[in-house]
Amino acid sequence: MKQTIKLLVLAALVGISAQSVNAQSKKDKKVSEKVQKKVVYQVFTRLFGNTNQNNKPWGTKEENGVGKFADFTEVALDEIKKLGVTHIWYTGVPHHALVGDYTKYGISNDDPDVVKGRAGSPYAVKDYYNVNPDLAVDPANRLAEFEALIDRTHKAGLKLLIDIVPNHVARRYEGKSNPPGVRDFGADDDTSVEYARDNNFYYIPNSSFKVPYSPDYKPLGGDPAPGSDGYFDEVPAKWTGNGSRLAQPDINDWYETVKINYGIRPDGSKDFPELPAGYDAKDYKAHFEFWKDKSVPSSWIKFRDIALYWIAKGVDGFRYDMAEMVPYEFWSFMNSSIKMKNPDAFLLAEVYNPNEYRNYIKLGKMDYLYDKVDLYDKLKEVIQGKSLPDPVTDIQNRFQDIEHHLLHFLDNHDEQRLASDAFAGTPEKGMPLMVLSATISSSPTMIYFGQEVGERGDLDSGFGKPTRTTIFDYAGVPSHQRWMNSGRFDGGALSDSEKKLRDFYKRLLNFTLEADAMTGTFVELQTENRKQGEQYKPGLYSFARYSAKQKLLIVTNFSWVSEADFTLEVPEALIKTWKFKDGSYPLKEKLYGNHTSTLEVKNGKGFVKLKLAPSESVILEVQK
Structure with a gap:
């Protein structure tokens, strides 16, 4: 699939023949049929x-x-x-x-x-x-x-x-439900040494663990509780979960946990077969x-x-x-x-x-x-006005060979809520991010x-x-x-x-x-459309997803203040790949059905007139 995407991107950029793209797409068909969106x-x-x-x-x-x-x-x-x-x-x-x-x-x-x-x-x-x-x-x-x-x-x-x-x-692991023969983490460790291959923990010999101190933090907000005395019995002290080797870790360290030893020596070398x-x-x-x-x-x-x-x-x-x-x-x-x-x-x-x-x-x-480091972080920058959406194309291209393996999200237990002021600000502003995140890859x-x-x-x-x-x-x-x-x-x-x-x-x-194209091929439309200048507003991002059974054009308007009234251009290379002749092809909007539009193919190039409200997205299926 990576070669298909690469060739399609090149075709969209420089207008090369789509014959090789079609050949590769046929090879990809068996692969895409096995991939299921989850x-x-x-x-x-x-x-x-x-x-x-x-x-x-x-x-x-x-x-x-x-x-x-x-x-x-x-x-x-x-x-x-x-x-x-x-x-x-x-x-x-x-x-x-x-x-x-x-x-x-x-x-x-x-x-x-x-x-x-x-x-x-x-x-x-x-x-x-x-x-x-x-x-x-x-x-x-x-x-x-x-x-x-x-x-x-x-x-x-x-x-x-x-x-x-x-x-x-946890700092004190106690397996009360171990199956027969299972020993707790650390139960058989040699605690006199910092490291041994079959120790489960790393130790700081001849030292006692000290609870981290901060004048700004008290356990339970200062409420009294049995055992809350600033002392925890751990001798010798163990390395902390984030790798701190201090007997008294910092208050910002993962001090409630201890690091597991997988046979990585303290100098970073490996003590196991490679x-x-x-x-x-x-x-x-x-x-x-x-x-x-x-x-x-x-x-x-x-x-x-x-x-x-x-x-x-x-x-x-x-x-x-x-x-x-x-x-x-x-x-x-x-x-x-x-x-x-x-x-x-x-x-x-x-x-x-x-x-x-x-x-x-x-x-x-x-x-x-x-x-996270790529798509999530970029989309966060886009909705906060710190970046245009254009770099999304580069992200998709860089990881085209492993795109199916990179799970997309905009919210989880570790991150700021999508609707929070620290992210999108409102759930509605997060909607175009969600459309792109959910549809841009398999x-x-x-x-x-x-x-x-x-x-x-x-x-x-x-x-x-x-x-x-x-x-x-x-x-x-x-x-x-x-x-x-x-x-x-x-x-x-x-x-x-x-x-x-x-x-x-x-x-x-x-x-x-349900959409067959979600397990098909990605083609960016952004490069060609950005050439239009002001008509194609900077807050827009567009791409195609297609399979043998379904062809989609997806456009998102990341602006939460500006309506976008423009003509989406579909590059000649993609039109050739789809084997479309000059003429009109009805488009069906798949989320709400509230857009009546047509793909007009003229001289081998496609055009779709669109008007998107702020934060609106459309998923258009070609009816053929």
Whole structure:
């Protein structure tokens, strides 16, 4: 497919013959038929079903409420499915450190001095073989309640992902639910040395951990709590999750976690076998065979076994936190093992270094990586008036060989809400971003719960700042709660504008699942149209997507103040590729059907008269 896109771009730029493009497109046909567009709906599990609207900063779960697995009813899951979703990512499921007393269930209390917020960080997992007790109606039965959710999710026609956080675990990891023969992280470590290959942690010998200090921060906002005394017993001290080697990490470090050792020596060298040359072209079966007879670090085996435990329970895949902080050789070992059990497993990694993308896809056997540093960041600049949309073309061209693997999103638990003042400012201004993000490639699209009704993330919940929905404290999510409508999940309490916004998301996401061209070829139209000058306003971006069955022209108006009245030009090379003769071709608008337009082909070049309102987008299908 990469050669097809490259040739089409060249054809659009310089008008070369489309014959070679057609030849390559035929070769791509078999590939595109195997590719399916996917839509991931991320939910922060403890927030999703919470109907409590108290929202006291640093409030307890009794004061502010907490969502449960049981809140994902058949009705809720059915409505999520109807939104145009194929996968749900249940964020924050594995048992992580939190401030709460579950000792009667055999769970030790966590120290508030090394817990972020009151409800705790999902990145600080303390038991990988069980789930967060907050999420269960009966904490003693929490694993069975999650297993029931797995079953309900599948019955709704959806697949599900959970988190694995491979780079670090909670400061005090305690596996209370380990299967027979499974030893806790660190249980067999030699703590007298900084590093040993089969140690699970890195140590700072002859030192004691000291809780970070800041005059501007107090655990739980200063509320008294058992164990909140500025002291945490850890001797010897361990490296902190983000790699800090200080016994007293900085308050901005990931001090609630400790870093996992994957056989990377303190000097950065590798203490494990490396993949031979050529393995970037081999499939997961070959990678699995390579590792079968190799001795690998203890941490590799522990995380592989954790993943296979959840796969056996019916989990359909994982989102890997900060995957680039772990060597891709481990991912080859881990992911090939998963794929041998479930070839269709959905493996998504948080990676922010574009120079490493291909290593994690081709050598690490990841299915998908975040497309944050490029497309997300550029679209944020565009809507804030800091950039024209033109560089989007360069992004698509640079990653054309791996475009299917770069998951697109505009909102998630780590980022500022799309509708917040720090991003688009209003949900309507985010709509053209969403159209482009969801339709420009064959990659999966992800949305974050509440995004589809314009959640702004402007609550002060305790730890962390507004503009993103809290992941550390107990809270309700106001816009989402109005859609939830006291458990009816019918949007009955939404405002008219929120209903209109959700309808937009529903139309767009379902279109991407149904449209054959979404798994076809991308051709940028921007270069040719920018030559028009002022008629083609700087806030416009246009491109084509096509397959053998469907041909689309997609235009977005990123301006939220200016109407765009112009004629879209379709380059001669693309018209030749489509084998269109001079004449008129009706166009059907696929989102709302509110544009009546025609593709006029004259002297081998296409023209479409359009008028777009501020923040409006059109998806035009050629009727032939």
